[in-house]
Amino acid sequence: MNEIATFDPFSPDAGTHQGGALDGHALVQGDYGTAVLGYDLASKVLRDKRFQNSALRLMEEFGITSGPVHDFRARSIIMLEGDRHLRLRLPLARFMSPVTVKNTRDVLRRIVESINADLDDSAPVDFYRGVAQRIPSLVYCHLAGAPASDAPQVQSLSERTLSLLTRDRSLTPVIVEAYDELFAYLAGLIARKRAEGLGDDMLSYLISLGDEGKLTEQEVLAEATSMLEASSVNTAHQAGLVVWTLLRDREAWQRIVADPELIPAAVVESLRLFPRTGVVSKIAVEDVELEGTVIPKGSDVHVAVWSANRDPEKFEHSEEFDLDRERNQPLTFSTGSHNCLGQGLAKAEIEEVVRHLAEHYPGARVVEDATRIDQAGGRWLIGKLTVDLKP
Amino acid sequence: MIKVKVDFDRCDANGTCAALMPDVFRIGDDGLLEQLRTEVDPGREAELEEVIVCCPVGAIARG
Ligand code: HEM
Numbered sequence: 383m384n385e386i387a388t389f390d391p392f393s394p395d396a397g398t399h400q401g402g403a404l405d406g407h408a409l410v411q412g413d414y415g416t417a418v419l420g421y422d423l424a425s426k427v428l429r430d431k432r433f434q435n436s437a438l439r440l441m442e443e444f445g446i447t448s449g450p451v452h453d454f455r456a457r458s459i460i461m462l463e464g465d466r467h468l469r470l471r472l473p474l475a476r477f478m479s480p481v482t483v484k485n486t487r488d489v490l491r492r493i494v495e496s497i498n499a500d501l502d503d504s505a506p507v508d509f510y511r512g513v514a515q516r517i518p519s520l521v522y523c524h525l526a527g528a529p530a531s532d533a534p535q536v537q538s539l540s541e542r543t544l545s546l547l548t549r550d551r552s553l554t555p556v557i558v559e560a561y562d563e564l565f566a567y568l569a570g571l572i573a574r575k576r577a578e579g580l581g582d583d584m585l586s587y588l589i590s591l592g593d594e595g596k597l598t599e600q601e602v603l604a605e606a607t608s609m610l611e612a613s614s615v616n617t618a619h620q621a622g623l624v625v626w627t628l629l630r631d632r633e634a635w636q637r638i639v640a641d642p643e644l645i646p647a648a649v650v651e652s653l654r655l656f657p658r659t660g661v662v663s664k665i666a667v668e669d670v671e672l673e674g675t676v677i678p679k680g681s682d683v684h685v686a687v688w689s690a691n692r693d694p695e696k697f698e699h700s701e702e703f704d705l706d707r708e709r710n711q712p713l714t715f716s717t718g719s720h721n722c723l724g725q726g727l728a729k730a731e732i733e734e735v736v737r738h739l740a741e742h743y744p745g746a747r748v749v750e751d752a753t754r755i756d757q758a759g760g761r762w763l764i765g766k767l768t769v770d771l772k773p
Numbered sequence: 774m775i776k777v778k779v780d781f782d783r784c785d786a787n788g789t790c791a792a793l794m795p796d797v798f799r800i801g802d803d804g805l806l807e808q809l810r811t812e813v814d815p816g817r818e819a820e821l822e823e824v825i826v827c828c829p830v831g832a833i834a835r836g
Pocket residue numbers: 428435459460461471608609612613614616617618620621658659662714715716717719720721722723724725727728729
């Protein structure tokens with residue numbers, strides 16, 4: 383028998399792979415290109431500057447080969463390296479670090495409370511649309527110094543622009559239209575902020591860097607665009623996935639309710655097991671040898687974060703939810719120079735959602751037959767999440 | 774001198790610190806962070822504060 387095991391990171395059953403190397407191979411190949419399955423190799427690839435984000439190429443494959451949307455992507459933070467990357471990364475970093483996020487906790491709590499105040503908890507609630515989806519865009523508005531009434535538009539813009547990553551070509555017109563709307567929205571917001579006077583928010587800071595000549599006008603807009611597109615949709619789905627994971631593990635949930643100090647560890651462990659970003663895709667910018675295989679310049683390398691996060695060589699009992707893991711560093715937010723800038727904020731948002739549930743609705747349960755967890759383009763998503771808050 | 778501490782269990786090797794204070798932090802050939810100095814001159818306090826704030830996982834602290 384000479385059967386070669388196959389794995390396709392984009393197939394709907396990719397989640398049935400138990401994690402880590404497949405028949406001893408941490409790297410496998412198929413029609414899609416190369417997939418990296420093991421944790422150590424995945425970390426190495428994500429930290430290796432010879433691999434670049436594939437988003438620009440994906441756009442080109444979708445027929446977006448020139449014009450403002452293509453131009454934006456080509457000079458955005460995820461595509462640049464070296465000094466040009468840092469020039470964009472550092473001004474944002476100071477607004478996103480755990481140190482800054484600490485000061486934002488009170489705002490986060492108020493946002494979560496205000497959303498929950500709208501909920502009718504006497505019947506099961508649509509937790510994704512009613513809660514998880516609404517929070518990140520409100521947080522973005524706070525961060526950017528935009529009125530809270532803009533949040534629904536921000537949420538929708540983030541969802542539509544990043545829908546590129548679901549790899550559904552029929553969405554091309556939706557994506558182009560969404561970016562055009564996003565550019566116009568930000569241009570209007572920036573003009574308004576200039577007219578009304580700058581504040582101490584992130585967007586004001588970027589505008590003032592532009593005025594001081596430290597960023598070009600184009601860079602200011604690219605920064606604001608990157609932050610807006612990244613702000614909402616991933617956090618919303620990830621918050622839903624975390625809540626779904628925690629409420630279904632009653633033993634873990636009881637421990638969290640009894641000891642809220644466990645919440646940060648519980649969030650990290652949930653996003654290890656159910657990463658929104660189940661696949662992070664890169665392109666080799668030169669020939670690269672990995673594990674004895676030469677990855678030719680220009681080819682696709684998909685880091686299967688789902689699999690790496692469940693690699694038994696890295697995580698003991700990798701399929702089990704374990705609140706007591708030490709040095710738990712899943713790759714859900716990637717790693718290396720392009721790792722997620724918003725991770726501190728995203729984790730804080732999700733922690734506050736969990737904290738609110740644990741404090742106010744310790745008996746909350748997922749309504750299984752009104753809940754659907756899905757996957758598109760290797761990305762995990764909430765189709766529907768129904769929670770009975772007071773069963 | 775001000776002591777500089779890195780929590781290597783948390784460090785994600787993204788290299789922001791190395792870009793800001795290359796004489797203190799460095800990303801090695803293995804892609805991991807190396808700490809080149811454990812103390813900096815008090816005159817560099819503002820620089821160090823900036824690095825602490827910019828680390829995306831909050832892994833750097835003053836000793
Ligand atoms: C749970 C929610 C989130 C997940 C799972 C997530 C995931 C990721 C991943 C995997 C990357 C790296 C892509 C690569 O290596 O090529 C990334 C980069 C990035 N993320 Fe997030 N993200 C989330 C939330 C956020 C939020 C809330 C923001 C900002 C408000 C944000 C801003 C960014 C930015 C700006 C980058 C690019 C960093 C760079 O290229 O230097 N993310 N994110």
